Amino acid sequence: MLTPQQIEARLDRILLRVTKPGRYVGGELNQVIKPWDSVSTHLALIFPELYDLGLPNLGMAILYDEVNKRADALAERAYCPWSDMEAEMRSAGIPLFSLESKHPLAQFDILAFSLPYESLYTNVLTMLDLAGLPVLAEERGDEHPLVIAGGHAAFNPEPMSAFIDAFAIGEGEELIHDIIAAHQAWKASGESRNDLWARLAAVPGVYVPRLYAVEQDVDGVISAIRPTHPAAPQTVIKRVVGVLPPPVTRLLVPSIDIVHNRIAIEIMRGCTRGCRFCQAGMINRPVRERSVEEILAAVEDALTHTGYEEIGLLSLASSDYTHIQELADAVAERLASRKLSVSLPSLRIESFSVDLMDRLKELKPGGGFTLAPEAATERMRQIINKPISKAQLMETVEAVFSRGWNSVKLYFMIGHPDETLEDVQAIIDTCKAVLAIGRRHVGGRAKVSAGVSTFIPKPHTPFQWVACDSLEQIRAKQNLLRDGLRNPGFKLSWVKPEVTFLEAWLSRGDRRTSAVIHRAWQLGASFDAWQEHYDYQRWLQAFADCGLDPFSYSHRARDLDEILPWQHISSGVRIDYLKEEFHRSQSGELRDDCRDGCYACGILPTFNDLRAELPVDAWKCPPVKRRRSAKVEVA
Amino acid sequence: MAQPSPTLTRYRVSYTRGPEMRYVSLLDLQLVWERTFRRSGLPVAYSQGFSPHPRFHMASPLPLGFTSRCELADIWLNEPLPTPKIGSDLQQAAPPGLTIDCVEEVPLSLPALQTLVRVAEYEAVFPFGEPLAGQEQFEAPVVVTESDVTAFLSAESIIRERRGKQYDLRALVESIELCSDGSLYMRISAREGATARPEEILSALGLDPSQARVERTRLILAD
Numbered sequence: 001m002l003t004p005q006q007i008e009a010r011l012d013r014i015l016l017r018v019t020k021p022g023r024y025v026g027g028e029l030n031q032v033i034k035p036w037d038s039v040s041t042h043l044a045l046i047f048p049e050l051y052d053l054g055l056p057n058l059g060m061a062i063l064y065d066e067v068n069k070r071a072d073a074l075a076e077r078a079y080c081p082w083s084d085m086e087a088e089m090r091s092a093g094i095p096l097f098s099l100e101s102k103h104p105l106a107q108f109d110i111l112a113f114s115l116p117y118e119s120l121y122t123n124v125l126t127m128l129d130l131a132g133l134p135v136l137a138e139e140r141g142d143e144h145p146l147v148i149a150g151g152h153a154a155f156n157p158e159p160m161s162a163f164i165d166a167f168a169i170g171e172g173e174e175l176i177h178d179i180i181a182a183h184q185a186w187k188a189s190g191e192s193r194n195d196l197w198a199r200l201a202a203v204p205g206v207y208v209p210r211l212y213a214v215e216q217d218v219d220g221v222i223s224a225i226r227p228t229h230p231a232a233p234q235t236v237i238k239r240v241v242g243v244l245p246p247p248v249t250r251l252l253v254p255s256i257d258i259v260h261n262r263i264a265i266e267i268m269r270g271c272t273r274g275c276r277f278c279q280a281g282m283i284n285r286p287v288r289e290r291s292v293e294e295i296l297a298a299v300e301d302a303l304t305h306t307g308y309e310e311i312g313l314l315s316l317a318s319s320d321y322t323h324i325q326e327l328a329d330a331v332a333e334r335l336a337s338r339k340l341s342v343s344l345p346s347l348r349i350e351s352f353s354v355d356l357m358d359r360l361k362e363l364k365p366g367g368g369f370t371l372a373p374e375a376a377t378e379r380m381r382q383i384i385n386k387p388i389s390k391a392q393l394m395e396t397v398e399a400v401f402s403r404g405w406n407s408v409k410l411y412f413m414i415g416h417p418d419e420t421l422e423d424v425q426a427i428i429d430t431c432k433a434v435l436a437i438g439r440r441h442v443g444g445r446a447k448v449s450a451g452v453s454t455f456i457p458k459p460h461t462p463f464q465w466v467a468c469d470s471l472e473q474i475r476a477k478q479n480l481l482r483d484g485l486r487n488p489g490f491k492l493s494w495v496k497p498e499v500t501f502l503e504a505w506l507s508r509g510d511r512r513t514s515a516v517i518h519r520a521w522q523l524g525a526s527f528d529a530w531q532e533h534y535d536y537q538r539w540l541q542a543f544a545d546c547g548l549d550p551f552s553y554s555h556r557a558r559d560l561d562e563i564l565p566w567q568h569i570s571s572g573v574r575i576d577y578l579k580e581e582f583h584r585s586q587s588g589e590l591r592d593d594c595r596d597g598c599y600a601c602g603i604l605p606t607f608n609d610l611r612a613e614l615p616v617d618a619w620k621c622p623p624v625k626r627r628r629s630a631k632v633e634v635a
Numbered sequence: 636m637a638q639p640s641p642t643l644t645r646y647r648v649s650y651t652r653g654p655e656m657r658y659v660s661l662l663d664l665q666l667v668w669e670r671t672f673r674r675s676g677l678p679v680a681y682s683q684g685f686s687p688h689p690r691f692h693m694a695s696p697l698p699l700g701f702t703s704r705c706e707l708a709d710i711w712l713n714e715p716l717p718t719p720k721i722g723s724d725l726q727q728a729a730p731p732g733l734t735i736d737c738v739e740e741v742p743l744s745l746p747a748l749q750t751l752v753r754v755a756e757y758e759a760v761f762p763f764g765e766p767l768a769g770q771e772q773f774e775a776p777v778v779v780t781e782s783d784v785t786a787f788l789s790a791e792s793i794i795r796e797r798r799g800k801q802y803d804l805r806a807l808v809e810s811i812e813l814c815s816d817g818s819l820y821m822r823i824s825a826r827e828g829a830t831a832r833p834e835e836i837l838s839a840l841g842l843d844p845s846q847a848r849v850e851r852t853r854l855i856l857a858d
Contacts, residue, residue, distance in 0.1 A: 012762075015658060016700045016845040022663070027655035029670075029730035255659045255667050255730055307670030307728070339687055 004102035007094055011102075014088040022256035023051035024085060026077075026099030029253040030305060032064070033100045034074040040187075041073035041180050043110040044098055044145075048123035049529070051079040052258040058248075058266065058314070059114055059151060063172055065248045073180055076100035076108075080123040083526070083533070086130065096131040105131035108145050110183060112176075113164070115151040118506035119529035121160060124149070125521040128163065135518065137165050137210065142193050146183060150175075154207075155238070155283050156459040156566040159506055161209035162514030166200045169207055169569055170238025170283075171269075173245055178203045198231040205239035207569060208232060214511050214565075220552055222510070222563040237570045240607060242614045244269060244288050249301040253308065262310035262343075263302040267295055267327065271316040272595045272620060275374070276385045276585050277416065279458035280316055282578075283571040285603045287595070287620035292323045296330055303340075311335075312343045319348035319356075320595070322620075328356045349373060349388045354399040361403075368407035368449065369400045375416060376426035382588040384416050385581075390430075397434045401441035408434055408448055414477045415455035415469040415500075417585065424477045427452065428484030435489050449491040452481060454500040456554075458507055459566045460573065462581035465558040468504050471497050498536035502528060504554035505539075510565035513553070515546045574602030598624045641713035643680055646721060647741045647748075648710060652703040655732025661696040667730060668693075668708070674728035677721060680711040692748045694854055695755065695825055698834060703851035709741065709748045754809065755825035756853040757833045760818040761846060783840045784813050793839055804839060807831035825854065 002010075015021035036042070045063055047054030054060060060077070067075035076098035081089060089096070095104040105111060111131075113124055128135045133144055140147070149160060150168030157167040168175050182199045189195070201208040211232040215224040227234060247265045254261070270287035271280070290298075299311055313331070315321060331342055342360045347353035349371050357369060373388055375381050381388060400408055412427050431448050438446025454474055457463040469477070474497040485492045506513065520542035527533035543550040558564065560579055567575075577600065584591060591599060598604070604611065604621055611619060652659075659667060672679045672689050681687040694707035712721070718738040726735045745751070761779070787793070793805040808831055812820040819840075823831040834844035 009762075012848070013846060020658075021699070022658040022660075025655070025658055027731050031731075253670060253730065255656060255732070256663045257666055261666075304674065307673035309669070309673070339681065 001104050001106065002093075002095065004097070007097050007102045007104070010092045010094050014085075014092050014094070018085045018088055019082065020052075020256060022254070023079070024081065024099070026102075028055075028255060030250045031100055031252060032068040032074070033076075034068070036074075036101060036103065039070075039072050039074045041070075041110065041184060042103070042108040043067050043073060043075045043112055043180065044078055044105050044108040045075050046078045046105075046111055046113045046127060048080050048113055048115075048120045048127055050082060050527075051254075054079040054114075055252060055254055055258055056260040056262070056264065057114065057116070058264050059116065059172065061248045061251055061264075063112070063176055064252075065250070066173055066176055067180070070177075070180070072184075076103070078105060078127065080120075080127055080527070081130070086126065089130065096127055106133060106145065109187075110146045110148060110180070112168075113147070113149040115149050115153040115160065117529075118153050118159075118503055119534075121153075121506060121517050122521045122525045122528055124160065124163060125518065126526050135163055135521075137161075137163055140165075146196065148179060152279065152283065153507070155279070155569055155571060156507060156509070157207055157209060157569065158214075158511045158565045159509035159513035159517060161511055162518065165197070165208065165210075167207040167209070168239075169205050169236055170571075171240050173241050175203070175205050175239045179206065182206075198229055201227075201229060201232040204237065207236040209511075212568065216510065216512070220510065220512070220548075222565060222567075225563060225568045235568050235570050237606060238283070238572060240286070240572070240610070241288075242610050243618055244290055246294065247290070247298040247302075249298050250305050251302060251308075253306045260312075261308065262312050263299065263306055263308045264312045264314055265295055265298050265302065266290070266314045267318070268315040268321045270620075272320065272593050273317060274385055274581070274591050274594060274599075276383070276462040276581055277374075277413065277455055277458070279461050282460050282462075282573055284316065285572060285601065286607070287320075288618065289322055289620065292327050292330060295327060296334065299331065300334075309339065310341045310343065312345070314345065316346060317348065318344045318346050319350070319353055320593075324356065328359045332359045345370070346372070349393050349396050351396055351399040354396060354403060358403050368409045368447070369405045370409040370411070371396065372411035373430070374411065374413050375419075375423065376412065376430045377423045379588065380416055380419060380423045380426075382590055383418060383585045385585065385591050387590050393430070394433060394437065397437050398441075401438045401446065404442075406438070406442050406445045406447060408438065410434065410448065410450050412450060412452045413455045414452055414481075415474060417455075417463060417466045419469075419477075421476065421480060424480050425484070428481060431485055431490060439489075444489075447489060447491065449493070450481070450485060452478075452492065452494045454495050454497065456500060456504045456507060459564070460569075460571045460578070462578045462585060464564060464578065465560055465562075465582065467557040468500070468554040470555065471501075474500070499534065501550065501554055502534070502536070502539055505543075505550045508553045508565075510553075512546070512548055516542045516548060516550075519545050570606070572601075572603045572606040574600075577601045595620050595622060598622050600624075641678075641680070642715055643743060644712050644715040645741050645743050645745070646710050646712065646718065647739050648708045648722075648725065648735060649737040650706045650708070651734040651736060652697060652701075652706055653732040653734065654702055655730070657700055657702055657732075659732075660699055661693070664693070665691075667733070671725060671728045671730065671733070672710070675724045676728075677716070677724055678713040680713050694748045694856075695752045695830075697851060698832065698849075700845070701757075701833075701849045701851060704736075705851055705854050707748060707854055707856075709745075715740070750827055751856040752825045752827070752854055753857050754853075754855040755823055755851055756855075757821045757823070757849055758818060758852050759821070759833065759837060759847045759849045760816075761842075762848055779813055779817060779819055779840060779842065781813055784811050784819075787811065787836070787840055795835055795839075804831060804835055808836060811836070820852075 125135045148166045149164045154167045186196045186199050197208045200206045211229040216222050268289045270284040435448045457466045523538050680690045690711035692709045722735045722738040792803045795804045807824040809822040837844040
């Protein structure tokens with residue numbers, strides 16, 4: 001195996017031939033380099049996408065901080081080399097290496113992949129291969145690192161189960177330490193690799209796919225998912241942290257320009273709104289907030305350590321943060337005259353949001369104002385449980401344009417269950433009404449951008465049983481939008497159905513999908529999130545080579561009682577709750593924000609012990625009244 | 636209460652760009668400096684306008700892949716400060732690969748720094764012919780011959796093209812020296828609009844510039 005010095009010497013020869021060589025050298029401000037031999041556990045944090053996208057990833061920053069805080073472990077990073085660099089590395093015989101110390105990844109104890117979404121799956125295979133490791137987990141042996149993965153996409157781990165030894169389900173702040181501890185204990189024991197699987201499976205929140213058997217008929221219908229080892233639980237329940245740990249403030253500052261170069265501070269985790277299409281809203285429960293003081297101190301600290309010019313105060317729904325006004329006031333006051341900009345994404349559609357943004361706008365003039373109605377008719381909003389009246393939207397837009405913004409960005413989704421062309425026409429009508437308001441205030445400068453994505457029924461949501469729109473349906477709806485929003489003043493963006501389908505296949509896939517991913521990668525698939533790399537035909541070919549019908553994953557409505565491929569993975573939300581929500585969507589019944597009243601999604605009983613140790617208001621779940629009748633029944 | 640009017644003061648910073656900064660482009664370096672200023676807490680003067688930036692000039696762009704021990708930049712502060720303090724504040728805030736060598740006050744009235752640069756000196760070494768420890772070597776070591784250098788220097792003109800325009804590369808080169816260890820010293824014009832590129836000289840000598848390690852060793856300004 002090459003030494004770090006040899007890798008560096010070879011890199012020097014090739015870097016001037018590739019685009020943006022600064023992606024491959026590390027050396028960023030705030031990077032952590034520990035002497036290699038000073039620790040017992042070497043963990044590589046791997047983001048299987050381009051450096052430019054991986055570096056700002058908050059999950060990576062959190063785990064980098066967590067692991068490097070330990071005296072007995074180090075974390076270094078790797079991102080996926082762009083195709084030009086991959087080719088140069090292969091011809092120069094350079095294995096994939098860590099940016100900090102330039103050690104080959106194969107020398108690490110643990111390779112930890114971040115899987116936030118599905119279009120980077122093939123890059124995982126590229127990176128394992130470039131590291132000189134067998135891509136298939138079953139072909140790796142004692143001499144190879146443990147390969148783990150976590151992130152939102154890991155909530156359906158099956159499609160990647162052939163490549164990953166163990167999945168970390170849920171939040172990683174504490175789980176990563178438990179995994180390191182299990183690995184260290186196993187290493188000290190001198191046991192075989194098979195014993196490592198049992199030790200890992202015993203860690204709450206860890207899923208070891210090889211310790212489960214899936215019984216499936218030729219049509220893909222699953223009859224059973226069974227653990228095959230006593231250490232493996234029937235259901236793997238996600239991990240959550242009771243209280244959010246202090247935000248990371250020593251963020252890496254790259255010396256080359258990348259997108260989303262900013263301080264990211266998470267102000268709140270989870271969401272109580274219950275939009276039925278939203279996977280993040282279901283799998284990130286319960287809601288936990290940080291205090292205004294903690295956020296402000298973190299912002300100051302991060303500014304001192306990074307010198308970044310932009311701050312993102314992140315959450316799934318900023319308006320729901322209890323002290324949002326106080327936070328916006330304090331941020332505006334402290335950062336005025338410091339030439340910084342602050343973004344507060346995911347604001348509710350109400351004029352109060354405009355007040356908030358107006359307050360922050362004083363810092364630095366910003367661009368457009370973003371709102372996400374997601375659907376344009378009352379009926380659709382009831383189905384998806386995102387109730388915003390037309391009057392409320394128009395009133396908000398009125399406020400936006402009257403305060404001096406020239407452009408409004410509106411996010412919609414087509415393909416929701418039971419959507420008709422009338423519902424899509426309503427998107428056009430809404431955009432036109434918004435532009436008319438804009439014209440009234442700012443004349444010809446008014447712009448409306450409509451970002452219209454296509455709905456995918458994601459695992460662990462109330463819509464997980466429904467089918468995607470067909471190609472013809474999507475085409476018809478997108479054509480309608482294109483025809484309707486041609487006029488000057490509109491900018492329409494949409495997602496190609498071929499792109500939506502891949503995401504649907506991979507996010508809804510099962511164990512058999514691993515073979516398809518492997519085949520697609522062998523056929524050359526990589527960087528599938530990039531238009532210049534993505535090849536739909538190649539994926540169809542891969543499915544055909546594996547004897548599988550891709551559309552059975554995206555377009556077959558599942559029976560409510562069918563065992564789903566991700567059924568043994570639990571987000572803490574009860575399946576019966578998801579079914580109830582599905583039924584309510586079909587009858588057009590709304591579900592209120594659960595901050596004001598508990599609808600028994602299942603989070604509280606699942607994490608009862610954890611919550612009992614915390615202050616009552618640590619989670620934004622309201623107090624639950626015990627039902628006496630239940631006790632009587634038991635008696 | 637009226638704000639005291641700032642006493643604008645101009646400083647010249649000499650600094651080294653180490654290997655960590657080899658692959659940072661000119662535009663990116665601008666951002667690296669802006670963030671260094673912000674972290675340093677120094678009272679940096681900002682430009683007026685819609686999108687204010689620190690008042691800051693760099694002397695001469697350094698090609699991607701080069702290191703330098705003689706970079707120069709001018710920076711304007713809203714108040715005068717002792718130069719050692721400016722230097723140490725900047726150093727503390729600087730990322731790996733930026734080393735502050737010296738800070739001195741210069742008159743506000745001086746012309747823009749980039750218009751003052753006249754000549755630049757570069758050193759090129761060719762380390763890659765060395766066998767790597769325990770490994771097969773890549774290819775034959777790169778060798779520069781005295782006759783290649785002499786041929787270049789005795790040429791009347793060496794016409795090259797850049798962005799569709801022809802120019803005489805030879806006229807931009809003051810001297811080239813081949814040292815006994817095989818490294819090259821180049822002394823070349825770096826005036827605005829008449830800047831020779833070391834990579835082009837290396838190419839003209841029949842060398843592959845991507846295989847050289849080049850360092851800028853000196854910038855000479857107009858008196």
